Amino acid sequence: MDMSNLKLKQSHLMGLVFGGREGLKEDGSNIDLRALHMRILVEKGLTLSHWDKFTSHFKATLEEIDSIPSETKTVALEWMQSTRQDFKPAEAAEIAAFKAKGM
Ligand code: HEM
Numbered sequence: 001m002d003m004s005n006l007k008l009k010q011s012h013l014m015g016l017v018f019g020g021r022e023g024l025k026e027d028g029s030n031i032d033l034r035a036l037h038m039r040i041l042v043e044k045g046l047t048l049s050h051w052d053k054f055t056s057h058f059k060a061t062l063e064e065i066d067s068i069p070s071e072t073k074t075v076a077l078e079w080m081q082s083t084r085q086d087f088k089p090a091e092a093a094e095i096a097a098f099k100a101k102g103m
Helices: 003-017 033-043 048-064 070-082 092-100
Strands: none
Touching (some): 003 070, 033 092, 048 070
Protein backbone atom coordinates (compact mmCIF):
# COMPACT_ATOMS: atom_id res chain seq x y z
CA MET A 1 0.00 0.00 0.00
CA ASP A 2 1.40 3.44 -0.81
CA MET A 3 2.04 5.77 2.12
CA SER A 4 -0.23 8.64 1.09
CA ASN A 5 -3.14 6.22 0.76
CA LEU A 6 -2.33 4.78 4.18
CA LYS A 7 -2.20 8.27 5.70
CA LEU A 8 -5.59 9.12 4.20
CA LYS A 9 -7.10 5.94 5.65
CA GLN A 10 -5.56 6.62 9.05
CA SER A 11 -7.02 10.11 9.06
CA HIS A 12 -10.46 8.68 8.22
CA LEU A 13 -10.06 6.28 11.11
CA MET A 14 -9.09 9.04 13.56
CA GLY A 15 -12.08 11.09 12.38
CA LEU A 16 -14.30 8.17 13.32
CA VAL A 17 -12.66 7.51 16.66
CA PHE A 18 -12.78 11.12 17.83
CA GLY A 19 -16.20 11.85 16.35
CA GLY A 20 -17.33 14.46 13.92
CA ARG A 21 -18.69 14.44 10.41
CA GLU A 22 -16.10 11.99 9.13
CA GLY A 23 -17.89 9.30 11.12
CA LEU A 24 -21.09 9.79 9.20
CA LYS A 25 -22.30 9.15 5.70
CA GLU A 26 -23.98 11.90 3.65
CA ASP A 27 -27.41 10.90 4.98
CA GLY A 28 -26.23 11.12 8.61
CA SER A 29 -26.18 7.38 9.30
CA ASN A 30 -23.08 5.61 10.60
CA ILE A 31 -20.63 4.20 8.10
CA ASP A 32 -20.63 0.43 7.75
CA LEU A 33 -17.26 -0.75 9.06
CA ARG A 34 -18.15 -4.36 8.38
CA ALA A 35 -18.85 -3.68 4.71
CA LEU A 36 -15.63 -1.62 4.44
CA HIS A 37 -13.58 -4.54 5.78
CA MET A 38 -15.46 -7.40 4.09
CA ARG A 39 -12.80 -7.86 1.43
CA ILE A 40 -10.03 -8.38 3.97
CA LEU A 41 -12.31 -10.51 6.20
CA VAL A 42 -13.13 -12.81 3.28
CA GLU A 43 -9.93 -12.80 1.27
CA LYS A 44 -7.04 -11.69 3.46
CA GLY A 45 -7.64 -13.56 6.69
CA LEU A 46 -8.51 -10.62 8.97
CA THR A 47 -9.63 -11.97 12.36
CA LEU A 48 -10.72 -10.65 15.74
CA SER A 49 -7.19 -11.27 17.01
CA HIS A 50 -5.95 -8.56 14.62
CA TRP A 51 -8.67 -6.25 15.86
CA ASP A 52 -7.62 -7.00 19.46
CA LYS A 53 -3.98 -6.18 18.72
CA PHE A 54 -4.91 -3.06 16.80
CA THR A 55 -7.15 -1.70 19.56
CA SER A 56 -4.65 -2.50 22.30
CA HIS A 57 -1.95 -0.53 20.44
CA PHE A 58 -4.42 2.29 19.99
CA LYS A 59 -5.26 2.27 23.72
CA ALA A 60 -1.57 2.24 24.73
CA THR A 61 -0.85 5.15 22.38
CA LEU A 62 -3.79 7.15 23.68
CA GLU A 63 -2.64 6.60 27.27
CA GLU A 64 0.82 7.98 26.43
CA ILE A 65 -0.55 11.30 25.20
CA ASP A 66 -1.13 13.46 28.26
CA SER A 67 -2.57 16.40 26.37
CA ILE A 68 -5.73 14.49 25.38
CA PRO A 69 -8.44 15.08 28.02
CA SER A 70 -9.41 11.89 29.86
CA GLU A 71 -13.07 12.34 28.88
CA THR A 72 -12.04 12.34 25.21
CA LYS A 73 -9.97 9.21 25.78
CA THR A 74 -12.89 7.45 27.44
CA VAL A 75 -15.27 8.29 24.60
CA ALA A 76 -12.72 7.25 21.96
CA LEU A 77 -12.05 3.90 23.67
CA GLU A 78 -15.76 3.21 24.15
CA TRP A 79 -16.36 3.91 20.49
CA MET A 80 -13.44 1.70 19.49
CA GLN A 81 -14.79 -1.12 21.66
CA SER A 82 -18.22 -0.80 20.03
CA THR A 83 -16.74 -1.75 16.65
CA ARG A 84 -15.59 -5.23 17.72
CA GLN A 85 -18.70 -6.96 16.40
CA ASP A 86 -17.93 -5.64 12.91
CA PHE A 87 -14.77 -7.76 12.80
CA LYS A 88 -16.23 -11.15 13.73
CA PRO A 89 -15.70 -13.89 11.10
CA ALA A 90 -17.71 -13.57 7.90
CA GLU A 91 -20.67 -15.95 7.76
CA ALA A 92 -21.38 -18.16 4.75
CA ALA A 93 -24.20 -15.87 3.57
CA GLU A 94 -21.95 -12.80 3.79
CA ILE A 95 -19.19 -14.55 1.87
CA ALA A 96 -21.66 -15.56 -0.83
CA ALA A 97 -23.05 -12.01 -1.06
CA PHE A 98 -19.54 -10.58 -1.25
CA LYS A 99 -18.54 -12.98 -4.02
CA ALA A 100 -21.76 -12.29 -5.93
CA LYS A 101 -20.82 -8.59 -6.03
CA GLY A 102 -17.71 -9.64 -7.94
CA MET A 103 -15.38 -7.31 -6.03
C1 HEM B 1 -11.81 0.13 15.22
C2 HEM B 1 -11.29 -0.56 14.23
C3 HEM B 1 -11.19 -0.03 12.82
C4 HEM B 1 -11.69 1.09 12.24
C5 HEM B 1 -12.49 2.21 12.88
C6 HEM B 1 -11.29 1.07 10.84
C7 HEM B 1 -11.63 2.03 9.91
C8 HEM B 1 -11.45 1.88 8.56
C9 HEM B 1 -11.98 2.75 7.54
C10 HEM B 1 -12.80 4.00 7.82
C11 HEM B 1 -11.62 2.24 6.35
C12 HEM B 1 -11.93 2.83 4.98
C13 HEM B 1 -10.86 3.86 4.76
C14 HEM B 1 -10.97 4.57 3.46
O1 HEM B 1 -11.22 3.91 2.43
O2 HEM B 1 -10.76 5.76 3.48
C15 HEM B 1 -10.81 1.07 6.58
C16 HEM B 1 -10.25 0.28 5.61
C17 HEM B 1 -9.31 -0.69 5.87
N1 HEM B 1 -8.96 -1.16 7.10
FE1 HEM B 1 -9.74 -0.60 8.84
N2 HEM B 1 -10.53 -0.03 10.62
C18 HEM B 1 -10.45 -0.74 11.80
C19 HEM B 1 -9.77 -1.92 12.01
C20 HEM B 1 -8.92 -2.49 11.09
C21 HEM B 1 -8.03 -3.61 11.37
C22 HEM B 1 -7.95 -4.34 12.72
C23 HEM B 1 -7.33 -3.84 10.22
C24 HEM B 1 -6.25 -4.85 9.94
C25 HEM B 1 -5.38 -5.24 10.85
C26 HEM B 1 -7.81 -2.90 9.22
C27 HEM B 1 -7.36 -2.82 7.93
C28 HEM B 1 -7.97 -2.08 6.94
C29 HEM B 1 -7.66 -2.22 5.52
C30 HEM B 1 -6.59 -3.13 4.91
C31 HEM B 1 -8.52 -1.35 4.85
C32 HEM B 1 -8.64 -1.18 3.34
C33 HEM B 1 -9.67 -2.21 2.91
C34 HEM B 1 -9.77 -2.38 1.41
O3 HEM B 1 -9.25 -1.56 0.68
O4 HEM B 1 -10.42 -3.38 0.99
N3 HEM B 1 -8.76 -2.10 9.79
N4 HEM B 1 -10.73 0.88 7.95
